Amino acid sequence: MPDRLCLQxxxxxxxxxxxxxxxxxxxxxxxxxxxxxxxxxxQKAGVFKGLHRLLLANKAP
Incomplete structure (x- = not known):
């Protein structure tokens, strides 16, 4: 199953x-x-923590 479909x-x-x-x-x-x-x-691989950091780093003012 592709990751995208699982995420959906x-x-x-x-x-x-x-x-x-x-x-x-x-x-x-x-x-x-x-x-x-x-x-x-x-979650165990830290994917969502990394995504959260990435989104915070690119936060618009």
């Missing part, structure tokens, strides 16, 4: 405030479990 699935679950297992497969983001595992892996 993660954002969908968070935005809709639904349980991971309720993510509809018809949307094409893969299973909620797959997206959750990718989110967990990215």
């Amino acid at each position: 699935g993660i954002l969908y679950v968070l935005h809709q405030d639904i349980a991971w297992q309720l993510q509809p497969l018809e949307l094409g983001f893969g299973s909620g479990q797959r997206c959750w595992r990718r989110l967990d892996r990215w």
Whole structure:
């Protein structure tokens, strides 16, 4: 599953405030479990901390 689709699935679950297992497969983001595992892996790798720092460094005045 491409990273972009997993990210879209993660954002969908968070935005809709639904349980991971309720993510509809018809949307094409893969299973909620797959997206959750990718989110967990990215969190452990520090991806979101790095993204947060990058966004803060490029903050418009």
